[in-house]
Each structure stands twice: as C-alpha cells, then as structure tokens.
Amino acid sequence: MTETCFQLGVAIMEVSPDFIVDVSIAIGIAIMLSIVGFLLGKGVKLLVVKASEKLGFDEWLRRFSFGRAIKRTGLSAGEFFGMVTAWILYIVFILLGIHYGSRYLGLAEIASMTQHLLNIYVVGLVKALIIIITGFILTDVFVSYVYKSSELRTEMQLLAPVAEYLRLLFYIVIVIFAIEQAGISVEALTNMLTPIIWGLTVAMLLIIVFNIIQLTRGKPRLEE
Incomplete structure (x- = not known):
C-alpha cells in the first residue's frame, strides 16, 4: 500500500506543467461550450414561448389530441416545445464541449464516442x-x-x-x-x-x- 502511494506520488510529480495547462484548457473549452449551450437554450426557450403566444399556436394545437395531452401536463404548447428545444441544446453543447476538449487532449476514443452520440442519438432524437x-x-x-x-x-x-x-x-x-x-x-x-x-x-x-x-x-x- 505504501509503495503504491509512493508510485502515485512520483507519477503526479512527473506530470509536466504543459500537460496541466492542456488539461485546464480542455476543461475550459468544455465549460465554455456548456455555458454557451445553457444561455442559448434559455434564449431559444423564451423565444419559442413568446412566438407561440403571439401566433396563437397554443389554441391551434389544442384542437388535436396531442395538444390537449400537453395541456393536461400544466404546460402550454410554447412552454413544452421551448423546454424540449432547450434541453436538446443543453445536451448538444455539453457533448460538443466534451468532444472538443477530448480532441484537444488527443483522446481520440472519447472524441469519437461523443461524435457518435451527436450524430446518431441526438440527431435521431x-x-x-x-x-x-x-x-x-x-x-x-x-x-x-x-x-x-x-x-x-x-x-x-x-x-x-x-x-x-x-x-x-x-x-x-x-x-x-x-x-x-x-x-x-x-x-x-x-x-x-x-x-x-x-x-x-x-x-x-x-x-x-x-x-x-x-x-x-x-x-x-x-x-x-
């Protein structure tokens, strides 16, 4: 146990300052893109709600079973679609942050996995x-x-x-x-x-x- 801890300490001490800088930049990229996605999602959600109210989309959609089902959840059609759009943007930008952060560090497997998630599952959703x-x-x-x-x-x-x-x-x-x-x-x-x-x-x-x-x-x- 003592030998393992010693080896871990040596490995940490051998980490170069450049590597620490690269990791910090990669984390910064991921956080920055996540924040952009969060702000964009909030903005798009507000825009969808306002546009729905102006265009009378709620009343139109309520003529159909799908719209009435949304109404029973306590949300308007604009709020529902705005929330769905916002969450899609959150997920997309979080995955983009992980993708570009991984690419910056040269972690090809993680970058490929996030690219696959974006292309297949998010687009598919x-x-x-x-x-x-x-x-x-x-x-x-x-x-x-x-x-x-x-x-x-x-x-x-x-x-x-x-x-x-x-x-x-x-x-x-x-x-x-x-x-x-x-x-x-x-x-x-x-x-x-x-x-x-x-x-x-x-x-x-x-x-x-x-x-x-x-x-x-x-x-x-x-x-x-």
Missing part, C-alpha cells in the same frame, strides 16, 4: 420528435375527417370504434417508425406489440358486431 409530433397531428386530422364524414347517429356508432382503432394503430406505427429512425432497434418492441395489435383488432370487430346487433334490434347502444 430530433428526427423522432418531429416524426411523432407531425404524425400524431396528421392522424388526428384524418380521424376528425372520418368522424365528420357522417352526420347520422347510426353511422357514427359504427364509425367511432373504427376511427379510434385507426387512431391508436397509426400512433403505434408512428412511434415505432420514429424510434427506428432514431437509430434504435425496434425488433423487440414490434414483437411485443404484435399480439396487442391483434387483440385491439379483435376488440374493435366485436364492438362493431355488437353495435350492428343493437341497431338491428332497434335498441340504443349501451353506454359505458
């Missing part, structure tokens, strides 16, 4: 969010069109389970596609969701058959 948000909104528009395609109550009883089934099915497909685009394997998730989708399909068909029987008998559909 952004792509996944864009796909999910856009896909959910388009799905809600489509389902709303299905509901509006009939004004008769009898037809609505048959269309409602189909519309909600399609909504849920599209949501699942969109999420799986988004995760795949983020660079994450979805094979296990797909295998797990397959029996669930089949179960939902059977349930939807049973509901439709039940509604047809009720309509044929001239009885009102049972309300849950």
Whole structure:
C-alpha cells in the first residue's frame, strides 16, 4: 500500500506543467461550450414561448389530441416545445464541449464516442420528435375527417370504434417508425406489440358486431 502511494506520488510529480495547462484548457473549452449551450437554450426557450403566444399556436394545437395531452401536463404548447428545444441544446453543447476538449487532449476514443452520440442519438432524437409530433397531428386530422364524414347517429356508432382503432394503430406505427429512425432497434418492441395489435383488432370487430346487433334490434347502444 505504501509503495503504491509512493508510485502515485512520483507519477503526479512527473506530470509536466504543459500537460496541466492542456488539461485546464480542455476543461475550459468544455465549460465554455456548456455555458454557451445553457444561455442559448434559455434564449431559444423564451423565444419559442413568446412566438407561440403571439401566433396563437397554443389554441391551434389544442384542437388535436396531442395538444390537449400537453395541456393536461400544466404546460402550454410554447412552454413544452421551448423546454424540449432547450434541453436538446443543453445536451448538444455539453457533448460538443466534451468532444472538443477530448480532441484537444488527443483522446481520440472519447472524441469519437461523443461524435457518435451527436450524430446518431441526438440527431435521431430530433428526427423522432418531429416524426411523432407531425404524425400524431396528421392522424388526428384524418380521424376528425372520418368522424365528420357522417352526420347520422347510426353511422357514427359504427364509425367511432373504427376511427379510434385507426387512431391508436397509426400512433403505434408512428412511434415505432420514429424510434427506428432514431437509430434504435425496434425488433423487440414490434414483437411485443404484435399480439396487442391483434387483440385491439379483435376488440374493435366485436364492438362493431355488437353495435350492428343493437341497431338491428332497434335498441340504443349501451353506454359505458
């Protein structure tokens, strides 16, 4: 134990002043980029919130299920997207700080790892969010069109389970596609969701058959 401590002390004493300076500069680069990312994230978040309020984005998004889900969290749409954007910027600049600090010190493995994280996972996360948000909104528009395609109550009883089934099915497909685009394997998730989708399909068909029987008998559909 004493010999190990002695060797460690000798190694520390042998560290050159140039190495200490290089490490200090690398840490400074990482800290500086992290601070820039923090300030930029705060600024972008504030800008997104203000722009959302001015453009009426909250009211527009609230027309869709995705917007109403955000509202239930206690956040406005502007606050939600501003927060997401800010955190993405925080992560990006922290990784950039580690990347350039590592490159300055010649730590190729760490620099390569952070570059991989930026190119694959961070960019993939952004792509996944864009796909999910856009896909959910388009799905809600489509389902709303299905509901509006009939004004008769009898037809609505048959269309409602189909519309909600399609909504849920599209949501699942969109999420799986988004995760795949983020660079994450979805094979296990797909295998797990397959029996669930089949179960939902059977349930939807049973509901439709039940509604047809009720309509044929001239009885009102049972309300849950």
